[in-house]
Amino acid sequence: MNTIEMRNTHLEQDKNALYQDIYVDGVPFQASLKKRYPLEFSTGRYKEEFLPRFMSKRNNTNHASDSQNLKMIAPIYGCQDNCCMYLFAEIEYTDSQVKWLRIGQDSAYLGTSEREQEPLVWLNGFNNLVFDKNEYERIFN
Numbered sequence: 001m002n003t004i005e006m007r008n009t010h011l012e013q014d015k016n017a018l019y020q021d022i023y024v025d026g027v028p029f030q031a032s033l034k035k036r037y038p039l040e041f042s043t044g045r046y047k048e049e050f051l052p053r054f055m056s057k058r059n060n061t062n063h064a065s066d067s068q069n070l071k072m073i074a075p076i077y078g079c080q081d082n083c084c085m086y087l088f089a090e091i092e093y094t095d096s097q098v099k100w101l102r103i104g105q106d107s108a109y110l111g112t113s114e115r116e117q118e119p120l121v122w123l124n125g126f127n128n129l130v131f132d133k134n135e136y137e138r139i140f141n
Contacts (some may be wrong), residue, residue, distance in 0.1 A: 051078060
């Protein structure tokens with residue numbers, strides 16, 4: 001099972017600009033994505049540093065469905081100005097786990113001359129991340 005937490009950190013270009021970032025297994029999540037997918041994070045807005053823009057399941061559903069399995073696509077990272085969402089996760093909630101099944105980039109920010117047919121471009125070969133549901137909800141709710 002993977003671990004997830006929010007830690008205080010700073011922007012690379014401004015050491016005085018503090019924010020919280022998502023850490024998975026002790027590593028900043030966006031840094032691990034950029035290392036594993038250098039081509040996908042080398043153009044457009046994806047070369048920039050992101051800020052977490054996570055919306056919890058509780059903000060998107062009613063509490064009656066908490067005990068049921070739920071799959072949704074939710075934003076996880078956006079721009080520093082808080083106006084754009086760049087990265088999304090397909091998330092599955094079960095009784096005891098939260099799984100990040102896929103990570104997708106918003107095709108509008110890829111910097112290509114032609115707009116992608118699909119709004120999200122999924123990263124190939126992304127390995128599922130599986131979190132303890134209690135730990136996950138403590139962090140994001």
